[in-house]
Amino acid sequence: MMNNSKLPRKFYLQNTIEASKAVLGKVLVHRTNEGIISGRIIETEAYLQGDPACHANRGMTPRNEVMFGQPGHAYVYFTYGFHYCFNLVTQPEGIAEAILIRALQPLEGIKLMKRNRNKENPTDLCSGPGKLTQALAIGKPLNKADLLGDQLYLIDDGTDVGEIIAKPRIGIKEAVHEPWRFYPVEYINWVSRK
DNA sequence: ACATCGATCTACT
DNA sequence: GTAGATCGATGTA
Numbered sequence A: 001m002m003n004n005s006k007l008p009r010k011f012y013l014q015n016t017i018e019a020s021k022a023v024l025g026k027v028l029v030h031r032t033n034e035g036i037i038s039g040r041i042i043e044t045e046a047y048l049q050g051d052p053a054c055h056a057n058r059g060m061t062p063r064n065e066v067m068f069g070q071p072g073h074a075y076v077y078f079t080y081g082f083h084y085c086f087n088l089v090t091q092p093e094g095i096a097e098a099i100l101i102r103a104l105q106p107l108e109g110i111k112l113m114k115r116n117r118n119k120e121n122p123t124d125l126c127s128g129p130g131k132l133t134q135a136l137a138i139g140k141p142l143n144k145a146d147l148l149g150d151q152l153y154l155i156d157d158g159t160d161v162g163e164i165i166a167k168p169r170i171g172i173k174e175a176v177h178e179p180w181r182f183y184p185v186e187y188i189n190w191v192s193r194k
Numbered sequence B: 001a002c003a004t005c006g007a008t009c010t011a012c013t
Numbered sequence C: 001g002t003a004g005a006t007c008g009a010t011g012t013a
Helices: A009-013 A016-022 A110-117 A129-135 A185-190
Strands: A027-032 A035-047 A074-079 A083-090 A097-108 A152-156 A164-167 A181-184
Touching (some): A009 A083, A035 A110, A097 A110, A097 A129, A097 A185
Antiparallel strands (some): A027 A035, A074 A083, A164 A181
């Protein structure tokens, strides 16, 4: 196994719940004009076909269109008036499933993150879905970005995150008991909620 | 056209 | 613990 390899398209074709766990520990990298900003993925949520909490559950709209397309693309949407959320599109074309990235452990570009967030405490930089998009400068222009391109991509650096906890998802009103939120025990101090 | 709501976060109590 | 911010997508007319 080679280290520091970009996740292949095939990664996004496995079962979305399995992929939500497998992506924990991978590194999300954004190459911006001002420098590289990256963090280790440590909290995810799975959104599935037939899942009432999934944006795509009521059919295709301009907003969720990318979820119905090719796997390994970014679904970025705007919510609550001033936050963006970043998702990984999984499954073949026609099947609209995704993984919401909820928290990162900051790695590179921490200075830029602090500036983008106007915060100093490292655990305040990426501990929430809206926080990490602000820290990494991920906005609407990156909706539909190909995660196998050179601007925004995921790296496997060989890190093993150990035991993973499954809990109900946060901030939804349907399917509230499904345990489709995942984070590793080892990173509990960096996630959005314990 | 217009009203409603949201996969949230912050600041304050 | 909760109010308030703030705007695009969506549903209804």
